[in-house]
Amino acid sequence: MPDNLNPAVALSVSGLSFAISGTELIHPMDFKVKSGRRLVVLGPNGAGKSLLLRLCHGLLRPSSGQVHRNDRHLPGRRAHAMVFQTPVMLRRSVLDNVIHALASIGVPDAHIRNRAVEALNRFGLMGLAERPARLLSGGEQQRLAIARAWALRPDLLFLDEPTAALDPSATRLIEAMLADLHGEGVTLMMSTHDLGQARRLADDVLFLASGSLVEASEANQFFNHPQTGQARAFIAGDLVW
Amino acid sequence: MAALTLIVRLDPVFLGIVVLSLRVTLTAVCLAALIGLPLGALLAVSRFRGRLAMIVAINALMGLPPVVVGLVFFLLLSRSGPLGGFGLLFTPSAMIIAQASLVLPIVIALTRQTIEDLWAGYREYLQSIGMGAKQAIVTLLWDARFSLATALLAGFGRATAEVGAVLIVGGNIAGVTRMMTTAIALETSKGDLALALGLGMILVGITLLVNALAFGMSRIGVRHAG
Numbered sequence: 001m002p003d004n005l006n007p008a009v010a011l012s013v014s015g016l017s018f019a020i021s022g023t024e025l026i027h028p029m030d031f032k033v034k035s036g037r038r039l040v041v042l043g044p045n046g047a048g049k050s051l052l053l054r055l056c057h058g059l060l061r062p063s064s065g066q067v068h069r070n071d072r073h074l075p076g077r078r079a080h081a082m083v084f085q086t087p088v089m090l091r092r093s094v095l096d097n098v099i100h101a102l103a104s105i106g107v108p109d110a111h112i113r114n115r116a117v118e119a120l121n122r123f124g125l126m127g128l129a130e131r132p133a134r135l136l137s138g139g140e141q142q143r144l145a146i147a148r149a150w151a152l153r154p155d156l157l158f159l160d161e162p163t164a165a166l167d168p169s170a171t172r173l174i175e176a177m178l179a180d181l182h183g184e185g186v187t188l189m190m191s192t193h194d195l196g197q198a199r200r201l202a203d204d205v206l207f208l209a210s211g212s213l214v215e216a217s218e219a220n221q222f223f224n225h226p227q228t229g230q231a232r233a234f235i236a237g238d239l240v241w
Numbered sequence: 242m243a244a245l246t247l248i249v250r251l252d253p254v255f256l257g258i259v260v261l262s263l264r265v266t267l268t269a270v271c272l273a274a275l276i277g278l279p280l281g282a283l284l285a286v287s288r289f290r291g292r293l294a295m296i297v298a299i300n301a302l303m304g305l306p307p308v309v310v311g312l313v314f315f316l317l318l319s320r321s322g323p324l325g326g327f328g329l330l331f332t333p334s335a336m337i338i339a340q341a342s343l344v345l346p347i348v349i350a351l352t353r354q355t356i357e358d359l360w361a362g363y364r365e366y367l368q369s370i371g372m373g374a375k376q377a378i379v380t381l382l383w384d385a386r387f388s389l390a391t392a393l394l395a396g397f398g399r400a401t402a403e404v405g406a407v408l409i410v411g412g413n414i415a416g417v418t419r420m421m422t423t424a425i426a427l428e429t430s431k432g433d434l435a436l437a438l439g440l441g442m443i444l445v446g447i448t449l450l451v452n453a454l455a456f457g458m459s460r461i462g463v464r465h466a467g
Contacts, residue, residue, distance in 0.1 A: 059368055079372060088366035091384040091466035100380065104370050134467025152370070 008035040010156045010187040012055060015065030016136065018055055026051055028065060029213035030188065031206060035070070035155070038182055040202035040219070041191040047208040049152060049191035049200055050085070053158045054159045056189065076107045078152040085161040087145035089133035094125060098131045098148045105152060119151035123177055139170025146177050150186075153228060159190040161196065175200060195235065196198050199223060244442060254416075255279035255436065259443055261439025262421040265333050266400045267405070269340035273348045274393055276341075284377045288358050296353065302346035307339075311409030314339045318410060339406040341408040351392035356381050387462025391455045398451050401444065405409035426448070 003035055018119050034145040040152035041049045054060045071079035089099050093190045098116035106200060107115060118206040125147055127137060133144060142162055149157055159178070163171040177194035178201060182188060192198055198205065207230075214223060215231050224233045247255045284296065316322050318330040318338075329335045338368060359381050367377045382389065404422035411418030421440045428437040 054365075055370060082365075083370040084365065088363060089467070090363070090380070091462075101370055104367075104372050104376060104380075132465060132467035207405055 009033065010037075010070050011037040011189065012068040012070075013056065013065070013066075016052075016055060016062050016067060018051055018060060018063045019063040025065075025211050026055065026062075027212045031213065031216050033049060033156070033187060034204070036182075036185050037203040038111035038178070038188040038190070038201055039204045039206060040198045041189065041206045041208060041221050042193070042195070042198050042202075042222075042234070043191075043214075044193060045212070047193075048211040049193075049208055051211075052159050052206075053082070053189065053191055054161050054207065059156045070176050070232040072155060076105070076111070076153070077100050078105045078154055080158065081149040081152050081154040082158040083142070083145045083149050083160065083162050085164050087138075087141040088135070089141055089144070091134060092132070094133050094136070094144055095120065095129040098151050102151055116150055119147045122150065123147040136172075139173065140168050142166060142170070142174055143177065146174065146181075150181065154186060156187045156189065159188065161193070163192070163193050163194070171197070195237075207234065209234075244438035247439040248442065255439060258421055258424050258440065259282065260423055261333065261412035261419070262401070264371040265336045265420060266340060266397060267427070269337045269400050270344055270397045272337065272342040273396055276391060277345050277348030278352050278382060280327055281349040283358045284349065284353045285356035286364075286374060286377060286381070296350075299346050299350050299353070300373060303350055305346065306344060306404035307343055307403045308409065310339055310342055314342070314406070314410045330410060331414060331418060332337060333411070333418060335410040336407040336418060339402060339410045340400045343403060343406060344400050345398055347396045348392060351395065352385075352389060355385050355388045355392065355459055359385050384466065387458050387466060390458045394451050394455045394458070398448060399450075401447055 009032050013032070014030050015028050016026065016030070017028045017112055019025060035087065041052060043049050051060065056069075058069075059065070059082070069080055073079060090100055092100065095116055098119050099112055102112045102115055103109075114168050114240055117129075119127065121145055122227060123146065125140070126143055128144075133141065136144065146159075146162070155212065160176075163174050175197070178190070181201040188201075190201070197220070202222075204215060205215070205217060205222040207222065209230050214228050215226065217227070222231065223235060226235055270415070284292065284299075289382075290361045301381045314335065315330065317324045317328070318335055319325055320330070329338070350396065360377075363377070363381065367380060372380070402422065404426060407420050408426070410421065413419050413423040419427075421444055425440050425444075428434070428440075458465075
């Protein structure tokens with residue numbers, strides 16, 4: 001779905017912060033994710049990118065502030081899903097991993113297998129259907145994780161550095177999958193510290209440093225006219241962190 | 242030679258002892274599995290005050306002396322005991338209860354450890370797809386099935402080799418509650434080494450079989466589940 005036709009907000013964050021044992025790891029921040037857009041959360045290691053994704057997805061409870069997701073609760077769907085940096089593969093076959101995810105969200109038995117097969121076919125994994133998922137390569141596991149998330153038909157997909165441990169060939173495949181998802185209108189919120197990937201994929205950028213939101217802008221604006229010294233240094237590749 | 246003859250000829254007394262032993266032990270392990278697998282999994286995924294103390298206590302119970310278990314159940318099941326009315330003392334049922342009590346801590350402890358390790362890897366993903374604790378436990382138990390089968394076989398090994406508890410609550414009555422281990426102890430003291438040796442061979446054979454099964458399970462687990 002073209003971005004300019006869908007200006008609705010998929011996710012709204014206000015006053016969000018997160019602390020453990022009195023140490024604030026995410027400082028209060030506000031931002032919005034527009035529907036159908038690809039928001040890339042950018043920042044050096046330890047900036048709080050993964051924590052922010054987990055807070056937005058609901059895996060962690062904020063210390064203060066709120067996360068509002070524009071969830072549409074429809075039967076047989078999960079409004080938002082997440083793909084982790086290290087894919088979590090159940091000790092089952094590739095096909096059974098997808099079937100398990102669909103069964104867990106209450107997809108009727110009669111439809112589960114067809115939807116699982118559709119997801120594997122969609123991303124070229126059907127040839128691996130009967131293989132134990134844990135014995136796949138890192139790239140194949142991450143593709144399966146995305147296919148499994150896609151099978152849930154989410155409106156909003158969180159991806160935590162999905163290509164961090166992959167070689168360029170596997171990264172290209174994953175980026176192609178993400179482009180397809182974007183083409184289908186899925187809103188993507190993805191973290192990375194790879195500037196090249198952010199340039200290739202981002203519509204919008206959140207730039208974090210030390211748990212603070214430093215810049216939030218459209219990707220062109222961020223890369224061509226960064227507003228802060230920290231963002232300029234990060235884009236220039238300076239080792240200031 | 243006489244011991245081998247007993248085995249080859251399938252001597253009825255000999256066979257009766259082996260069959261009763263297997264029936265009691267298998268039933269005890271099944272009972273312990275029914276209770277211990279879900280309890281161990283629940284202990285692995287839940288957090289509550291006193292959990293660590295409970296884990297330490299269950300781990301300690303793995304080393305419970307069988308004669309103490311036998312004594313406790315003897316007191317509970319004896320005619321003047323609180324459960325005396327059931328008339329279970331000196332029956333196979335009493336031996337099953339005693340053996341299940343010995344195996345239960347092993348099943349709970351090994352299940353807790355196995356599931357906790359798996360949960361550490363699965364937790365975020367299962368929560369991310371909106372899975373509740375009950376569904377998560379079912380998923381974890383299924384995915385850990387090959388490791389848990391090994392845990393059950395460990396429990397089976399402990400029960401098979403056990404003599405003190407079944408001797409006290411079973412009474413070693415010929416044809417009723419005489420098990421392989423209690424028979425070996427009795428026949429050795431009587432000097433009937435043939436029967437004792439024959440039963441010993443069967444016990445060693447069972448131990449070998451259990452270990453082979455455990456090894457096979459782990460191989461199958463890797464091949465089919467990764």
